[in-house]
Each structure stands twice: as C-alpha cells, then as structure tokens.
Amino acid sequence: MTNAMELYQMLPKTNCKKCGKASCMAFAVVLMARELKPEDCPPLVEEPKYKENYEKISNIFKPSENATETGLIVHEDLCFGCGNCVVACPPNVANDPHGVGSGNAPTNPNKLVLTVQDGIVKAQNLGECRRFGKNKILCNGCIVTCPVEAIEFV
Amino acid sequence: MDFGSFLTSPEIKVKIITCRDIFQEKAMIENHFGEDYINHSAVIKLDPADLKQLNVKKGDTVIVKNSFGRIVVKAEESGYETPHRGIAFMPKSPWPNMLVSDETGGMGVPRFKDISANVTSAKGEKITEMESLF
Amino acid sequence: MENNYHVCTGCALLCDDIEVGSEKNKINKVFTACRIGMAHMKEGKGEAIFRVDNKSVDEATAINEAVTILRNAKKPLIFGLGASTSETQKIAIKLAKKINATLDDNSSFCLGGVVETLIKNEMKTCTLDDVRNKADVIIYWGTDPSDSHPRLLSKYSYFPRGKEKQRGWEEERTAIAVDVRKSHTAKISGNYFFQIPPKGDEEFIDAVIAGLSGKLPKTSYNYPPKKLLELANILKGAKFGVIFVGCGLIYSLESLESLSRLMKVLNEKANIHLMAMVGNYNSMGFNENLFAETGYLNSVKFENGIVKHGPEYSIVESLKAKTVDAALIVDSDPFSILPRSIVKNLQEIPVVSIDPYETLTSRHSKVYINTAISGVEAGGTATRMDRVKVSFEPVIEANRPSDEAILKKIMEAL
Numbered sequence: 018m019t020n021a022m023e024l025y026q027m028l029p030k031t032n033c034k035k036c037g038k039a040s041c042m043a044f045a046v047v048l049m050a051r052e053l054k055p056e057d058c059p060p061l062v063e064e065p066k067y068k069e070n071y072e073k074i075s076n077i078f079k080p081s082e083n084a085t086e087t088g089l090i091v092h093e094d095l096c097f098g099c100g101n102c103v104v105a106c107p108p109n110v111a112n113d114p115h116g117v118g119s120g121n122a123p124t125n126p127n128k129l130v131l132t133v134q135d136g137i138v139k140a141q142n143l144g145e146c147r148r149f150g151k152n153k154i155l156c157n158g159c160i161v162t163c164p165v166e167a168i169e170f171v
Numbered sequence: 172m173d174f175g176s177f178l179t180s181p182e183i184k185v186k187i188i189t190c191r192d193i194f195q196e197k198a199m200i201e202n203h204f205g206e207d208y209i210n211h212s213a214v215i216k217l218d219p220a221d222l223k224q225l226n227v228k229k230g231d232t233v234i235v236k237n238s239f240g241r242i243v244v245k246a247e248e249s250g251y252e253t254p255h256r257g258i259a260f261m262p263k264s265p266w267p268n269m270l271v272s273d274e275t276g277g278m279g280v281p282r283f284k285d286i287s288a289n290v291t292s293a294k295g296e297k298i299t300e301m302e303s304l305f
Numbered sequence: 306m307e308n309n310y311h312v313c314t315g316c317a318l319l320c321d322d323i324e325v326g327s328e329k330n331k332i333n334k335v336f337t338a339c340r341i342g343m344a345h346m347k348e349g350k351g352e353a354i355f356r357v358d359n360k361s362v363d364e365a366t367a368i369n370e371a372v373t374i375l376r377n378a379k380k381p382l383i384f385g386l387g388a389s390t391s392e393t394q395k396i397a398i399k400l401a402k403k404i405n406a407t408l409d410d411n412s413s414f415c416l417g418g419v420v421e422t423l424i425k426n427e428m429k430t431c432t433l434d435d436v437r438n439k440a441d442v443i444i445y446w447g448t449d450p451s452d453s454h455p456r457l458l459s460k461y462s463y464f465p466r467g468k469e470k471q472r473g474w475e476e477e478r479t480a481i482a483v484d485v486r487k488s489h490t491a492k493i494s495g496n497y498f499f500q501i502p503p504k505g506d507e508e509f510i511d512a513v514i515a516g517l518s519g520k521l522p523k524t525s526y527n528y529p530p531k532k533l534l535e536l537a538n539i540l541k542g543a544k545f546g547v548i549f550v551g552c553g554l555i556y557s558l559e560s561l562e563s564l565s566r567l568m569k570v571l572n573e574k575a576n577i578h579l580m581a582m583v584g585n586y587n588s589m590g591f592n593e594n595l596f597a598e599t600g601y602l603n604s605v606k607f608e609n610g611i612v613k614h615g616p617e618y619s620i621v622e623s624l625k626a627k628t629v630d631a632a633l634i635v636d637s638d639p640f641s642i643l644p645r646s647i648v649k650n651l652q653e654i655p656v657v658s659i660d661p662y663e664t665l666t667s668r669h670s671k672v673y674i675n676t677a678i679s680g681v682e683a684g685g686t687a688t689r690m691d692r693v694k695v696s697f698e699p700v701i702e703a704n705r706p707s708d709e710a711i712l713k714k715i716m717e718a719l
Binding site: 188194200201249251252263270273279285301 | 340452500552616
C-alpha cells in the first residue's frame with residue numbers, strides 16, 4: 018500500500034500552496050486520505066516535467082476509487098510495539114490527549130483504537146477509527162508511522 | 172554426482188557492519204542459548220547481487236572468515252533498496268564478534284562496525300554452534 | 306490489571322508508564338511496553354542459582370568462593386554494572402577501591418566519550434521531556450532507536466504532543482536520520498534520510514558545517530550538495546533541535562573534535578542539543594556515580610587510595626594486555642559483546658559472574674550467582690539516558706537475591 022511519504026516523493030516538493038495546503042507533505046497526507054485529488058495540485062497537472070509523476074499518482078488512485086468498507090489488520094509477527102501508531106492515531110489523540118496523545122500509557126482505554134499489549138499493537142473500538150462509519154476518511158496515520166509495515170487496511 | 176562440489180566456490184570480500192535488531196534482542200532476553208536467538212544472530216545480510224555472485228540462495232549458509240576466525244551463518248538479503256555490494260550487515264552477537272580484530276590502537280574500542288572478511292558458500296554446512304565459539 | 310505504573314528497565318529510556326497483570330507472582334500481561342520491555346518484564350520468575358565450577362552449591366559456598374577469588378587476586382577487574390541499580394554500582398565502586406581493582410563498564414567501548422562531554426557540560430544537552438515539549442528538529446545519527454530504544458519516537462522525540470508542540474508531528478516536527486543503512490528509524494524519516502557510506506560521517510559533518518556557513522558542501526563520495534544544503538537550512542531554522550548520537554557515528558569518527566565543532570557552529574545559528582543513545586538502562590548512572598567519586602567515567606584503576614585512569618584500564622585493553630588476574634562481572638556478558646580475539650583471555654583467569662540471566666559469560670565463570678532482575682524483582686534507582694533520575698520498586702516478589710545484596714555480602718566478607 019502506498020503511503021503519504023511515497024506520494025510526497027512524487028510531488029513537486031515546492032510547497033507552492035496552490036492546492037490550498039501549507040506544504041506538499043500536507044497535500045500528500047490529504048491526497049492519501051482521498052480528501053483531495055491529484056488534479057488539485059496545479060503544477061503537477063500543468064508542468065510537463067511532472068507528467069510522469071502525475072500519471073503514476075493518478076494510477077495509484079484509480080483502482081482504489083471503488084474501495085468499500087476497509088478492515089484493519091495487524092501483522093503481529095512484524096509489530097514490535099514501538100507505539101508510533103498508537104501515539105499518531107488521530108482518534109487516539111482526540112480521545113486521550115494527555116495519555117497516548119502525549120506518548121504515555123492510555124488513560125481512556127475504552128475509547129482508543131490502538132494500544133500496545135504484550136509488545137504488540139492491538140486494534141479495538143474500531144467504531145472510533147476514521148476509516149469506519151458514515152463520515153469515514155482514508156486516514157493513514159497508523160500506516161505511515163509504522164517502521165515495519167505491520168498495519169494494513171484491506 | 173554433484174560435480175559442483177569439486178569447483179572452487181566464488182569468494183567475495185566484504186566489510187561487515189554490526190547493528191541492532193529488536194527481535195534478536197527480545198529473543199536474547201528470553202533465552203541466551205535459545206534457537207530463536209541463534210536464528211536471529213547467526214545471520215549475514217548481503218546485497219542480492221553479492222548473493223548471486225556467491226551462487227548462494229537466501230537462507231543458505233555461508234562461511235565468513237578472516238584471520239581472527241571462521242563462522243558459518245545464514246545468508247539473507249538485506250532488503251535495503253540502495254545497492255551495497257561489498258557491505259554486509261550482521262546483528263551484533265557472539266558470531267560477528269568471532270571476526271572482530273584485536274587491533275584497537277590502544278584506545279579500548281574494537282572495530283565492531285568495520286570488520287573485513289571473506290564470504291563463500293558453505294555448501295550446506297550447518298551454522299556454527301554457540302558452544303563451539305569458545 | 307493493576308492500576309499503578311511500573312518502570313521498565315529494558316533500556317535506558319526507563320519508560321515509567323508500564324502496567325502489568327500478574328498471577329501467582331508471575332507477570333503474564335504487559336501493557337504499553339515494547340517487545341523488549343515485554344520480554345524483560347516477563348523474565349522475572351527465576352529461582353536462585355548458585356554455582357561453582359558449574360556445580361550447584363548453596364549461597365554461602367558461592368560467596369565464599371567469590372571472596373577467595375577476589376582475595377587471592379593481585380590485579381582484579383570489576384566490569385559491567387550498566388544494567389545494575391545505582392545502589393549496586395556504588396557498592397561496586399567501594400569494592401573496587403577496597404581490593405585495588407580495575408573498574409570499567411560498556412561505555413569505554415561505546416559512547417563513553419560523548420557521555421563525558423555531557424556530564425562535564427561541554428556540550429549542550431536537555432531532557433527527553435524537553436524534547437517532547439519543544440523539539441522541532443530531531444536527528445538520529447548512527448543510531449536506530451526503533452530497534453534499540455523502541456519507544457523513543459513515540460514517547461518523546463517525534464510523535465507525541467508536547468506543551469509547545471500541540472499540532473502534531475506532521476506539522477511541527479522534522480525527523481532526520483543519518484546512517485549507512487535504511488534502518489527502521491531511517492524509514493520513518495522518509496525523505497529526510499541521509500544515507501552516507503561507511504566512515505563517511507566525518508566528511509558529512511564538514512559538509513554540513515560548510516553548508517551552514519553558506520559554502521558549497523563537498524564530499525569525496527559526491528553527496529548531492531542540494532540535499533546537504535537542504536539539511537543545513539533545516540538545522541539553521543531549528544528553534545529546539547536535538548541530535549541523538551549512536552555508536553554508528555562515534556565508531557566512524559577519529560575523535561569527537563568534528564562533532565563538537567558541528568555543535569559549536571550549529572549553536573551560533575540555532576538551538577541544538579545533543580543526547581547519547583546509551584544502551585544499558587543505567588549505564589548513565591554508572592558513569593555519573595564513578596565520575597562523582599573519581600572524576601572519571603570509566604576505565605579506572607584504584608591503587609591504595611589513588612585513582613589511575615586511561616584506556617589501558619578499559620576492559621578491552623586490560624584483557625588484551627593481560628593486566629588483570631581475576632574478574633568480577635556484574636550484570637554483563639562480555640563473552641557475547643566483546644571480540645573473541647580479546648575476551649578469550651578471560652578464559653585464562655577465574656571469573657565470578659553475577660547476573661539474572663544465564664549467559665556465555667556465566668557458563669564460563671568459576672562462580673555464578675543468579676540474581677534478581679532489577680526493576681522487576683528488585684527495586685532501586687537509575688539514571689535515564691538524559692540524566693533524569695528514576696526510582697523503581699520491585700514488581701513481583703523475588704525468589705533470588707538482588708545483586709546489591711550479593712555484592713554487600715562479598716564486601717563484608719572481604
């Protein structure tokens with residue numbers, strides 16, 4: 018699965034802000050979340066030198082446009098419990114800003130999507146995950162922060 | 172008859188850099204003599220092109236030796252996308268320590284991350300057992 | 306699940322927010338700790354073992370034998386202690402004084418040099434809490450904390466919200482990795498991974514300094530000047546930067562001169578701190594405790610009240626030159642961590658090993674005393690990698706003596 022960093026690599030990296038975002042990285046993140054489309058980056062579309070990357074990025078988003086409900090999978094054999102995803106997960110931060118949001122142990126475990134137990138990340142309360150429910154977005158906070166690609170949405 | 176065994180195996184020179192591996196460390200805490208620790212320690216990670224030159228498949232054993240010692244360890248692909256021919260990585264453990272020079276310039280710091288050694292196919296020879304290291 | 310937090314002594318991060326579940330005095334569930342911490346916490350279960358010449362004996366016999374070895378030694382070595390409590394370390398220092406021993410720990414062949422500049426306030430440093438609250442530029446140089454200090458990024462340095470960093474890592478922090486390989490940490494750093502050739506650090510430092518001074522940064526390995534200038538610019542703009550230094554950087558430098566030069570230039574333009582990625586949970590404590598006592602961090606020899614210091618008193622040089630005739634190894638496994646070409650000399654002298662774990666060293670020791678894991682079965686205090694003191698209580702009841710208790714007994718008997 019592509020992550021925002023890989024998308025960022027293919028963007029102009031000029032931080033021109035024409036897309037309305039503060040930086041190309043920020044654009045990559047919303048692109049990944051499907052909030053914006055590759056076409057929303059004017060230089061990517063207009064400037065010939067980005068033609069190849071524009072095609073590449075467009076291709077990435079084509080097949081997934083029809084993606085339906087997604088499911089989170091933790092590859093437990095790969096995970097080593099660093100907790101990056103736990104701390105970076107937006108609903109985790111929102112629901113427990115002084116616990117996991119600040120890098121600490123959970124203080125509100127019933128509302129958390131990700132926690133680490135026995136050295137491995139556990140997914141729970143999936144109703145809180147931004148990828149679920151009617152207002153879902155394709156958040157990838159847990160994926161881009163994982164050093165070992167232990168989290169996947171299928 | 173396996174005529175291949177009569178041919179000299181290709182040999183390459185490598186610089187070995189030792190590094191950390193969390194799964195190895197966890198295995199060590201659980202049992203310093205356990206299979207899991209040995210499997211994560213007696214390993215050399217090579218560039219795929221080096222494996223090819225050695226005529227060795229990933230998972231096969233190789234002989235790594237220099238004037239300080241000789242070990243048989245499992246060869247693996249490093250998985251790093253940047254080519255690094257001639258540079259190999261090993262999790263820090265008693266196995267690479269068999270090959271570390273005693274030359275320290277009197278400063279007390281061995282060259283753990285700068286080990287020169289030669290690698291050849293071990294032709295099926297088993298991984299050096301921990302008991303035989305000392 | 307208990308509702309109080311424990312300290313994990315699995316590495317020098319000393320995470321203080323670990324919850325555990327236990328049954329019949331055995332930890333069976335560990336929350337929030339990484340895999341290392343989980344394995345470490347669950348190891349607390351050992352029964353006392355005392356061995357002489359690999360035969361089981363009782364405690365008194367083992368201690369007697371250890372005392373005899375140390376008493377008969379003319380030039381004893383005491384080594385290890387990076388994974389011992391400060392209380393244990395202080396007894397070991399007293400013991401070394403009493404028996405005129407050479408005393409050293411891992412830092413002599415790892416990060417001792419950098420740690421010395423920090424303890425002597427020669428380089429600017431800060432705490433991990435400062436990093437969490439303020440850091441905007443974080444560099445991991447020659448270190449892979451994802452594998453060695455797994456929660457460094459999530460608990461302190463990159464992902465958490467901090468007092469002055471409320472908007473999150475994507476917007477407010479830049480993580481940079483400089484390394485010879487794309488480690489797990491380098492992967493997280495994405496586009497800010499600077500891959501350099503082995504032994505390329507010195508030149509890279511010079512190139513960054515050139516970039517900081519507005520000159521064209523050049524390296525013999527043709528590192529793209531544009532990327533180097535980009536790095537220099539990020540560093541220049543750092544309001545609170547921190548460089549985490551690992552052995553990968555230190556082993557590649559001839560001396561620390563270039564690193565301190567870099568720090569000097571950086572701090573003329575920005576605000577950059579340095580931290581050493583010490584591995585053992587209380588290696589920093591050992592260095593501090595010995596420094597307080599002798600003015601040196603490691604590699605000392607006590608001689609009738611006088612303290613000698615120098616690389617010749619490091620474990621590596623002492624063993625190489627065979628200047629020690631017995632060894633007391635506490636919570637360390639030199640047979641695994643040192644080159645065989647050097648540590649083989651340990652086989653020629655009597656060794657006393659005090660360790661919660663059976664190791665290659667314990668198997669090659671004349672006397673082996675299996676002790677409680679500090680932080681799991683025994684309490685005490687330790688110094689975190691950023692020099693913050695942390696104290697901890699045992700999590701479960703111990704079935705074996707602490708190394709502190711054993712050292713005290715040896716000391717008394719001597």
